[in-house]
Amino acid sequence: MINRRNMLRAGVVAAGVAGGVAVAAGPASAAASGKGWVSVLDHYRDAQGQERDDAGAIQAAINAATAMRPVHSVLVPPGEYVVNREILVSGLNDAVISGHGATLTLTGAAATTPGASAVLKITDSERFEVSGLTVVDNERTQPYNGVSIARSSRGTLNGVSVYGVKWTGLGVFDTTPGASTDIAIINCTAVGTRFGISTNGHDVRIIGNHVAMYWPSTAEAAAKGGVWSAPSDYYDGINVLTGSDRTTVTGNTITECGQAGVYTQDCTNLVVSANTVTGCQLRGIEVDGGSRVAVGVTVSGNTVVDCKGQINLVRARDVSVVGNRLANTSAARAASLIAVNVGSSHVSVVGNHATQAHPTFPAVYVIGDATDVTVAANEVVAGTPYQAPASVALLYRSAAGEFTVGGRLLATKGLGVGNAVAAATPGKVVSKIEVFSASGASLGFVPVYQSIA
Structure with missing residues (x-):
């Protein structure tokens, strides 16, 4: 990758859209400043003519753009930019940060507490977009986030890639959950991070991203003999955290995480659909009410394979688990395919395809204290298909053209x-x-x- 000091400046930037507001295209040269864009290249020297470092130049360009009225967009031209501290964006309203072909490499990072700093942090902004930018941390000496959003609304991270940061790759997180609203994280990549994508916002859409840790291939896995344990540099792929509401996690690929592929806690009105989750060291998808109860959850159309438990519900209410494809292909891995666990109620497990290689571990498990649970019309191939209390309404295929009913079968007319x-x-x-x-x-x-x- 070429360094900013010797790269040629040419070409144009395609028109951007932030929150439905079109932003005019502009060239990558200094002339961009007069056409709704500010280029980082214009800010490598301060007012006294002293040359800034890469982080200083990027920060100066952002400060200049957000001070203008209307706010200008920021162009980070192609090349590698070495940064050693957080770059802060505040007041990016109706504007774009475009970084297609640009990489921010965190080197010699300033000290920070876990998750407190990000290579690029966006606060107090609305109707904004960050597109195409890549963030890399090859040193992993400080627990930085890659790109984080706080106290902001109607924003998009589109095609942003983060590699190797020691905390969260992409995040929407506030001290008060829900302070950030209407945020989309789409077509992004988070690889080799402690957490892939995290949110405690409202109306957050996490769609079409690639999250991978490849934990079995890491030096940490080799040091631990291939058995994950805490502490670790690798945890969950996508986190929907306490206080989240109206979150959609759809169409993502999540691969070989240290813990769960999708982990959700204390959230309401959640949809987890059409994701592909493979090889995670703990659950594929875990819905956990934490100290309270997760309410209003749909888990549908996902493919979850070879995790230590594919779908797990804990203290969850009003949950539908429908039409998922689940498989445990190892006869040595004692892992459930669907588990309705402690404190869960009003759960429907319907129309899932589940294949269990372990000879005795139940494919579908319902704990004794779960209430109002329906398990119906699932295609289960397993030595032990079901383990559930008598209170569960259980309807399953027992032979070709035949269903078996557990519990009572009541006819609406006549006798049951x-x-x-x-x-x-x-x-x-x-x-x-x-x-x-x-x-x-x-x-x-x-x-x-x-x-x-």
Whole structure:
């Protein structure tokens, strides 16, 4: 990659769109400053003619652009920019930071506390976009985020790539959850980061991104003998954290994370759909109510393969797990495909395809204290397909053209039958069938004999 000091400046920047507001295109030269754009190249010297470092030049260009009225967009031309501290963007309203072909390399990073600083931090901005920029940290000496957003609205990170930062790759995070709203993270990449993408905002859309840690191939994995344990430099792929509301996690690929592929906690109105999650060291998708309850969750159309537990629900309410493809291909890996765990209620597990290679570990597991759980019409291939309490409404394919019902089957009109029980007498009665009316009232037991003469 060429350095900014010797690269040629030519070409144009395509028109950008921030929050639905068109931003005029401008050339990559100094003339861009007069056409709605400020180029970093114009700011390598201060008012006294002293040359700035790369971080100083980028910060100066951003400061100049946000001081203008209307606010100008910022062009970071192609090349490598060596930065050693946080670059702060505030008041980027109706404007773009365009960095196609530009890489910010964090080198000799200034000290910071975990997650407090970012290579590029955006605050107090609205109707903005950051596009095409790449952030790289090959040293990993300080726990920086890659690109973070706080106290902002109607913004987009589009085609931004982050490699190797020691904290979160791309984040929307505020001390008060929900201070950032209506943010889209689309077509981005986070590779080799501690956390891939994280949010505690409202109306955040995480769509079409690639998140990968490749943990089994890391030096950390080699040092730990291939068994993940804390502390670690690699945790969850996509995090939807406490206080998040109306979050969509859709169409992402998430590969070999140190912990969960998608981890959500204490959030409401969440959709996790059409993601491909493979080889994570803990769950593929985990919905965790934390100290409270996760409410209103849809997990649908995902492909989750070879994680240590594919979909796990803990303290979650009003959840639909529908139409997912799940597989554990290792007979040695004791991992569930779908687990409805402690404190969960009002859960529907319907129409999923699940293949379990472990001979005895249940493919679908429902804990005893889960309430109002329906498990129906799933295609399960497993030595032990289901483990669930009698309170679960269980309907499963038991043979070609045949369904088996666990619990009671009540007809809306006429009679229903269910709940076979062992019979003490007479000797030739081997079981009894309880019969119910349409309202669920018991009508008594019908004896079933070994043979009928």
